[in-house]
Amino acid sequence: MKFLPRPVAAALVACAALGVPLASQSASAANPTPVDRSIPRTDLPAARAFLDGKPADLAAAVAHCESGPNACTFTADKDSTFRYYDRARVAGDAFVNCTRNTAEHPRTLRYQEDAFDSVSQKRTGLFAHPVLARPENTGAMSHQLETALTQTGGAWTWTKSAVRDVTERIRPGEVSWIEVQPARHRVYGSFTATGTDAPDWRIDVIVDAPHAALPDRVLQRTGPMSEAEKQHCAANRPVN
Numbered sequence: 001m002k003f004l005p006r007p008v009a010a011a012l013v014a015c016a017a018l019g020v021p022l023a024s025q026s027a028s029a030a031n032p033t034p035v036d037r038s039i040p041r042t043d044l045p046a047a048r049a050f051l052d053g054k055p056a057d058l059a060a061a062v063a064h065c066e067s068g069p070n071a072c073t074f075t076a077d078k079d080s081t082f083r084y085y086d087r088a089r090v091a092g093d094a095f096v097n098c099t100r101n102t103a104e105h106p107r108t109l110r111y112q113e114d115a116f117d118s119v120s121q122k123r124t125g126l127f128a129h130p131v132l133a134r135p136e137n138t139g140a141m142s143h144q145l146e147t148a149l150t151q152t153g154g155a156w157t158w159t160k161s162a163v164r165d166v167t168e169r170i171r172p173g174e175v176s177w178i179e180v181q182p183a184r185h186r187v188y189g190s191f192t193a194t195g196t197d198a199p200d201w202r203i204d205v206i207v208d209a210p211h212a213a214l215p216d217r218v219l220q221r222t223g224p225m226s227e228a229e230k231q232h233c234a235a236n237r238p239v240n
Contacts, residue, residue: 035080041184041208044118047127050202061201062119062126065191066140072191072201074141074148080188083211088179088219095177096225097170098233105168105176109218113160113182115209127205130158141191145207149187155212156185166218174222175229181217185209 039045049061065072091111097103112132119127119141128139142158149156160182170176186208193201225233 035082035188037082037084041086041116041186042121044116044121044206044208046122047118047203047205050204052200056201058119058122058203059126061191061203062141064193064199064201065144065203066128069140069143070194071140071198072144072203073194074145074189074191076149076152076187076189081186083183083185083214085181085217086184088181088217091178091180093177094175095168095170096175096229096233097172100172102172103168103170105170107166107168107178109162109164109166109178109180111162111180111182113162113184113210115158115207117208118206119203132159132161135159144191145187145189148189156209157212158209160210160212162216164218166220168220170222173225175225176220176222179219179221181219183211183214183216185211185214 047058049056049058051061091109092107095103095105095107114132115129117127117129127141128137129142129145130137146156146158166178168176168178186206188206189204191201191203191205193199
């Protein structure tokens with residue numbers, strides 16, 4: 001019997017980790033201002049543009065960098081850039097074990113991850129990069145960023161679609177559900193104009209995307225049945 005996912009705040013009895021944990025990372029001693037890691041990926045601080053070191057129009061700066069594949073180069077701030085696990089979210093329905101035996105419930109998880117950036121959140125459509133809804137949506141800046149990060153030995157992806165098979169073990173009278181903690185990568189850096197005659201443009205950006213190499217965490221959560229679930233298990237089954 002299946003019911004809708006229950007909230008994360010539900011009472012937890014067991015947690016079986018099916019993913020690989022991420023080693024903790026300490027803030028760089030060379031960075032005097034610690035990075036605020038509590039900022040949601042959907043609400044990144046706005047990107048800022050500068051011309052000759054002075055604040056300038058973001059759209060004009062993006063237009064220059066988008067004017068050609070080599071119009072700008074991207075440089076990541078290694079002291080601020082970090083990888084992390086996103087907040088756990090429920091994937092799929094809850095499974096209620098109404099039997100008197102421990103149940104084994106195979107299920108296939110399907111979930112998707114997308115990229116977010118501080119340019120598009122400031123003004124839609126300026127910094128074009130692939131997204132799940134528009135995989136063909138690319139621009140010069142997206143290639144400049146991806147090229148810079150992959151040339152330094154890092155792996156990069158804008159989107160991730162995952163399919164994983166797991167088997168839950170649910171004791172009698174318990175409810176089980178699956179949570180996913182996607183691995184992500186937040187990059188702080190700057191686009192700068194290239195060429196001897198190019199204007200002195202600089203764009204400070206933040207890009208948050210799925211991590212290409214770090215495995216996601218998949219967790220089984222179990223808890224006691226609610227009163228409504230107990231009543232469903234005790235009720236007579238309809239004939240038709």
